[in-house]
Amino acid sequence: MKYMLMFVSDEALDRQARPEEIQKGYEAIGKWWGEHAAAGRILDGQELKSTKTATTIRKNDGKVTVTDGPFIESKEALGGFAIIDVPDLDAAIELAKGWPVLQTIEIRPLVESRDDSNTPKDTR
Amino acid sequence: MRLTKLLGDFDLAEELVQDAIVTALEHWPRDGIPDAPGAWLLTVARRKGIDRLRREARYQRKLALLEEAPPAVTTYTDERLDLIFTCCHPALGRDAQVALTLRSVVGLTTAEIARAFLVPEPTLAQRIVRAKRKIVEANISLRRPDVSELPERLGQVLAVLYLVFNEGYLSSGPERATRRDLAEEAGWLTSLIARAVPDEPEVLGLLALMRLHIARSDVRFDDRGRMVLLKDQDRSRWDRGRIADAIRLIERAGAMRRPGPYQLQAAIAALHAEAPSWSATDWPQILRLYDELLAMTSSPVVALNRAIALREVAGPEAALREVERLADDLDRYHLFHATRAELLRDLGRGEEARAADRRALELTENPAERALLAERIATAST
Numbered sequence: 473m474k475y476m477l478m479f480v481s482d483e484a485l486d487r488q489a490r491p492e493e494i495q496k497g498y499e500a501i502g503k504w505w506g507e508h509a510a511a512g513r514i515l516d517g518q519e520l521k522s523t524k525t526a527t528t529i530r531k532n533d534g535k536v537t538v539t540d541g542p543f544i545e546s547k548e549a550l551g552g553f554a555i556i557d558v559p560d561l562d563a564a565i566e567l568a569k570g571w572p573v574l575q576t577i578e579i580r581p582l583v584e585s586r587d588d589s590n591t592p593k594d595t596r
Numbered sequence: 597m598r599l600t601k602l603l604g605d606f607d608l609a610e611e612l613v614q615d616a617i618v619t620a621l622e623h624w625p626r627d628g629i630p631d632a633p634g635a636w637l638l639t640v641a642r643r644k645g646i647d648r649l650r651r652e653a654r655y656q657r658k659l660a661l662l663e664e665a666p667p668a669v670t671t672y673t674d675e676r677l678d679l680i681f682t683c684c685h686p687a688l689g690r691d692a693q694v695a696l697t698l699r700s701v702v703g704l705t706t707a708e709i710a711r712a713f714l715v716p717e718p719t720l721a722q723r724i725v726r727a728k729r730k731i732v733e734a735n736i737s738l739r740r741p742d743v744s745e746l747p748e749r750l751g752q753v754l755a756v757l758y759l760v761f762n763e764g765y766l767s768s769g770p771e772r773a774t775r776r777d778l779a780e781e782a783g784w785l786t787s788l789i790a791r792a793v794p795d796e797p798e799v800l801g802l803l804a805l806m807r808l809h810i811a812r813s814d815v816r817f818d819d820r821g822r823m824v825l826l827k828d829q830d831r832s833r834w835d836r837g838r839i840a841d842a843i844r845l846i847e848r849a850g851a852m853r854r855p856g857p858y859q860l861q862a863a864i865a866a867l868h869a870e871a872p873s874w875s876a877t878d879w880p881q882i883l884r885l886y887d888e889l890l891a892m893t894s895s896p897v898v899a900l901n902r903a904i905a906l907r908e909v910a911g912p913e914a915a916l917r918e919v920e921r922l923a924d925d926l927d928r929y930h931l932f933h934a935t936r937a938e939l940l941r942d943l944g945r946g947e948e949a950r951a952a953d954r955r956a957l958e959l960t961e962n963p964a965e966r967a968l969l970a971e972r973i974a975t976a977s978t
Contacts, residue, residue: 560736561737562736562741581733581734
């Protein structure tokens with residue numbers, strides 16, 4: 473089952489981090505990522521540039537507007553994502569708990585095209 | 597629909613159809629709509645019905661077996677336990693955990709659960725359908741957690757069971773004062789978990805706590821259905837067998853040397869259960885246990901209960917000072933006002949006491965509590 477992990481953080485707080493802290497964070501992430509990618513659990517992912525670089529396109533009643541900034545103004549913003557492939561939600565939670573830096577992580581299952589390994593089962 | 601006739605239970609049939617529709621919503625977009633959708637639904641619903649009846653028959657048999665109590669770990673017990681952990685998965689909201697546990701593990705109908713929690717039935721049904729959809733769509737597996745996750749996951753399960761127990765022990769609804777059936781179901785499920793994970797002291801603590809409450813439940817109401825406070829209860833009618841049993845559980849848990857909130861609450865309840873009278877209760881020890889509990893939970897309700905012990909140790913004035921500090925947190929909690937009223941009465945401030953009792957009366961719908969408060973207000977005014 474594929475899930476997306478969305479790494480969310482407070483950009484203002486992130487900017488306050490000291491360079492050596494940032495350096496250590498990236499090293500830890502690199503190690504974590506490498507392990508899970510090698511084991512086939514992480515399929516893809518990327519860090520995003522800050523929301524200062526974001527542009528939002530809205531289509532309403534056939535009208536298209538282009539504006540500066542993220543789609544929602546909030547202290548917390550999406551900073552990166554990973555696409556993972558694990559057996560179930562518990563495995564996804566376990567993986568996300570291991571993410572080595574302080575961040576909020578939202579887990580969302582991906583809508584997949586027909587896949588026989590994923591037929592609904594009786595969950596009562 | 598013929599299903600009702602087959603099952604002889606409309607609520608059950610309706611629920612099974614709802615289940616079947618959820619299954620359809622999962623299957624049809626992927627596999628296409630079948631040639632005869634009605635027949636497909638009926639087949640699915642009937643199959644679920646047969647599963648359900650089988651399960652309930654087994655549940656009844658199991659219940660009878662457990663009353664006899666030879667501890668036998670069967671695969672069936674295991675299945676039920678996996679189901680409890682899944683229903684109480686932290687990825688589901690607390691309301692959904694409770695509803696799903698009562699629906700899927702205990703086997704209550706949505707109508708019964710809705711009545712127990714004063715929620716309109718469609719809301720409750722919706723809550724269950726949404727929770728089931730999340731289980732399917734986010735792929736929450738039907739299994740119990742790994743050892744590393746057990747304490748946290750067990751915490752979720754125990755919180756749900758205690759909530760169900762409390763709803764049964766002292767209903768928040770206007771119809772009946774207690775629902776012992778709910779309390780007994782919660783107690784039974786807790787004993788099931790205690791069998792399966794015998795080395796988790798908090799499970800034993802919760803089980804002991806429930807038994808101690810149940811041991812006193814017969815004398816909690818007088819013949820006219822009014823609540824009798826602990827202070828005024830006929831202690832000779834408490835169930836001594838159950839109390840002794842609970843104390844053995846507390847000792848077993850204590851020997852594991854990992855204290856927790858349920859064990860502490862059980863220890864407090866046990867001190868009450870062992871005391872020959874209200875005045876001959878070991879209040880200093882109870883106060884110490886409350887201090888420990890408060891350090892662990894920092895809950896304002898615990899602080900309120902601690903104040904009652906404090907009254908017995910240090911007098912009503914000290915207790916009232918503590919209670920007043922909780923006003924912001926507990927203004928919507930009827931027992932805050934009822935406790936405050938008692939302390940004010942102790943101090944001869946009758947007018948303020950009556951106002952506090954009136955506020956308490958506004959905030960509870962439980963008939964036995966209402967009767968008691970109404971009587972207090974009437975007595976104080978004469």
